[in-house]
Amino acid sequence: MAAVEAQPQFHVLAVDDSLIDRKLIEKLLKTSSYQVTSVDSVCKALEFLGLLNEEDQRNSDIKVHLIITDYSMPGMTGYDLLRKIKESPSLKDIPVVIMSSENIPSRINRCLEEGAEEFFLKPVQLSDVSKLKPHLMKENSKEIPSRCSSSGPQQCFWPASSICI
């Protein structure tokens, strides 16, 4: 594996099916000096992170320092993504933040219990984004491995009903 260079910027992966909200979160993050990649589904997020296809080496040098995801999305939800991340030995240390337009305490607690660092109510604002810094990994930035290092196929399992477009 190639030596990892220290990145001057933190790279955030944003996941939201709403185009407007993606544009907004991108702007908020860029204004706060983060590098941003945004995708419109959990499937695409998993693909980007290398969890979808163990043979996918395209993004083997991509480093993600934080994932911020909408909760309610068609297909797999932000909660499903959170669980997948926390179940993955290679990705579980990446902080995950959940966003939602709905203020449902049981939903918020569930996400925090599953390991989400923060839960932001939409519309997300600059003051929310400023809360991200402490959660970001600094020296310990994780590199996404080119192969899923999980113990078995069940780590990368998700229901057959979810279709990745």
Add this chain to the structure above:
Amino acid sequence: MDVISQLQRQFIDYTSSLYREGYVDDQFSQLQKLQDESNPDFVVEVVSLFFDDCQKLVQNMAQALEQQNVDFRQVDSHVHQLKGSSSSVGASRVKNACIAFRTFCEAQNREGCLRCLQQVNQEYSVLKNKLQQLFRLEQQIIAAGGSIPMVE
């Protein structure tokens, strides 16, 4: 008063009225604060996306409500989406119309839904005109060599 000051005065008054009359809320001013030299058309871009979204969703809602057996969950899903995007851009009257709309979806009340759809359509049309007017004023100020005043 010179031309620029006049236009700026108009801009301030017009913007204030939009807030005062509840067409836009604080989230809209958050959008304006995010606009900078690296992205000088940010607000116009986001607002355009919003209006495209509105149009599409209103069409979808109308179609869904025309069906013999209305799928209220489908209608509600469109309203929920519109509520989300209107909240994200600060279109508060549209957002409030969506909130009312959802209760009629939950009650599976077709007549109520149709009334709400009309309301949503109206609010979106009025807002579109108002914001286009605002953007025109901005362009006039810039064309005259002035800068856009911040309105708190």
